[in-house]
Amino acid sequence: MKNNKFISFAISTFNNISIKSKIFIFYAGILLASLSIFAILTINISNQAIVEKVTKNAERELSLIDKSLLNLANNSENYARILSMDNRMQNQLERIENNELDSIDNIEVEKTLSTVISNVVQPNTNIAAASIMSSKYMFFDVGYIDNSSISRYFNRDLINSITKNKVPTWTRLFKVRYKFGGDEDVFAIAKTIIGMDTGHVLGTAVLYLKEKDVAAIYLNNIVNENDKFYIVDNQKNIISTQDKSELYRKFDEELYLGKYKLEDISDTKSLIRNIGDKKVLITVQNFDKLDWKVVSVIPLDEITYENKKMTQLILIFGVTCLICAFVASYLLSYTISKPILKLVNIMKEIKSGNLKLRADLNVKGEIGMLGDGFNSLMDKINVLVEHIYTEQRLKRENEFKLLQSQIKPHFLYNTIETIISFIKLNLKDNAMLTAKYLAGFYRISLSKGNDIITIRDEMNLIDNYLSIQKMRYVEYLDYRLEFEEEILKYQIPKLTLQPLVENSIYHGLKQKEDRGILIIKGEFENGEIKIEVFDDGVGMSEENINRVLNRLINGQKSNDFGIYSVNSRLKLLYGDEYGLSIESKESEFTRVTLRLPAIDTWG
Incomplete structure (x- = not known):
């Protein structure tokens, strides 16, 4: 309650002060808000810029790490390939494969393998150690690794998988123990050794890469x-x-x-x-x-710590500018109050009905621009008035053309000929029923000159129209009307559905080889009226849809007026958000959807 009294008092006080004071308060408020927004945006943009820079640096660092990891991985795999292809090692493994060794030969084999391994491990490369396994799953005691610490990792399933891959295979991270004490977290790169002469699997070469060497790549960044x-x-x-x-x-x-x-x-x-x-x-x-x-x-x-100092400087600068702005706004309010009062007087005269009057302030700067803007606005208002007048005239023309296009004489002639045919065929009941439908159709079409009727009347009009068409084309036409009862009281422009139904019959179902169905459904959807005209006829192409909605063929106006007129009329009456939309698939169906506002006829 107290807040309401305070607001009312503030509004009353503001209304009673002079225009100069109002302008001063207004500009002071605008400047205060502007400087506050400027300070907030500057701080936020500065923080955002720093974050974006850090983000780009982080992404660039990760990209460099990715390249370094790729080089490390490729080099490690190349060492595995080099080791697996060494002739000396393959010769010794061939001898083992052929059981040609005695105890003295075993010592020679281990010595040879140890020599071969020394070429691909530290300090020559970044490989920490290496192991050799024979084709019989036996590790040779030729490196620095305690084989008992790795044998549980390299089971037969893993070795078979490595053999099947035939390319260097990486294992997960695991811990190995050295022969002379100590352990290490390593990745293993294993490569099957295949005899270059025989093509037989001779064993597996396993290289060990320290996790520390991998970590060194990103630690440097x-x-x-x-x-x-x-x-x-x-x-x-x-x-x-x-x-x-x-x-x-x-x-x-x-x-x-x-x-x-x-x-x-x-x-x-x-x-x-x-x-x-x-x-x-x-x-x-x-x-x-x-x-x-x-x-x-x-x-x-x-x-972002250093950015806080910048924030303090921005605040100090902002307060200084704000004080200067208050002084400038006071001087500005005095300068612009006089031409504004003159502009107000001109607006009062325009309000009385003289739309041709224009402001002539004879000043430059912002006030001059305000006068020019006012004059431009009045010019646009005059153009808009002319546009509305033209639009209303177009609306009336569309309504006239719609009635002309829908109540077509040939429909009456064809129906009368149908009645005559029934009489000649001694089908008097059919003739009387057709005449009844024809009378009902034209009774609702005339509707005492009213252009807006209820959806119920429009539904009955379409029912009469389709009943006549079904009498004429019973061999290919069947239809259903499915209107929700609660929408029947709302209004619709007369003869809105007939062009849509006629289009479905003559361009959809009549072109079909067998019997088709026409379904007209009306319902509420999101507080609006939605009516669908569906047929399972021959369908329409995208080009034909554009033609009937826009009356355009190769950029030129076509003579197809019916559906275009309905769509144009609905938009003129209710706004561009309403009207028609068409969905179709050639040789399958066409669905025309009509949307209207829910306006009670008696409201």
Whole structure:
């Protein structure tokens, strides 16, 4: 109650003050709002620009990581291929395959294999170690790896899968133990050894790549110390990250991504999330070669900290500008009040009916532009008045042409000839029934000169029309009227449905080889009247639909006026949102949908 009294008092006070004071208050308010919006937008845009820059940097870093990972993976696979194709190793494995070795030979074999392996492991490459397995699933004790720590991973099913692939195959992350103590998290790259001379499977070469070497790729790209990176496999297990205690765990999608999944934001898409009291940028990059995903987590609070100082400067600058703006608005209000009063007087005269009067303020600047704008507005109003007059005239012409096009003399002649034919054939009942339908049709068509009738009358008119047509074309025409009772009291322009029904009969069903059905359905939909005219005739092409709706053939007006007239008339009466739409499929059906506002005839 108190608020209402205060608002009423404020409005009354504002109405009673001078125009100069009103202009001052108005401009002061506008300037205050503008500067406030400017400050808010500047701060937000600045923050957004920083975030966008960080996002692009993150995406660029992930792209570089992706390329580096690809180089590392390709190099590792190439080392596996080189090792599997070494002639010395293949010769020794052939001897093992043929059982040609004694105990002394076994020592020679292990020495040869050890020499071969040394060429593809550290310090020559980034491969930590390598193992050789014979075709009989036996590891040779030739490297730094304790074979007992890996034998449980390389079971026969895995070896058979590697053999079937015939290309270097990556395993999941696992832990291996060295012969001389210590363990390491590694990825294994396994390649089947196939004899170059015999084509037989001689064994499997297994190379081990440290997780630390994989992690070094993204550790070199860390800008802020709190940035985090994860590499996740296709099972969403963490296989590489800074914090090694998180290895082998499931990536926490709920914590980092909320309602999203990793696959939802792949391909360097980014997501900003609040995790605890911190806002972070999450970016995901697919590493398609191994079906991994690289995830970066970058805190935004540290990056936007410097922007807070800029915010303080913007606020100080804004307050200074606001004080200057108040002074300027007061001077401006005094300057523009006089020509505005003159403009008000001109508007009063125009309000009395003199639409030809124009403002002549003889001033430049914004007030001059206001006068010019007012004059332009009045010119447009005059044009609009002329347009409305022309539109109303077109409306009346359309209504006249519609009546002309629908109550066609040949329909009357054809019906009378039908009645005569029935009489000649001694089908007097049919003749009387046809005459009754004809009388009912023209009785409603005339409707005492009323152009708007009820949907019930329009339905009865169409019923009479279709009854006559069915008497004439009983061999190919059947119809149903399905109108909801509650819509029958609402209004519709007279003879709206007859052109649609006639089109369905003569251009749809009559062209069909067998008997067809015509269904006219009326119902409520979303507070509007919807009437559908459906036939299962020969259908229409898109070109024909455009022709009947727009009366255009190759850019020229056609003589098909009926449906176009109905559509034009409805839009003129009720607005462009109403009228006709046509859906059709050639050789199958045509559905013409008519929409009207629900206007009670007696309302």
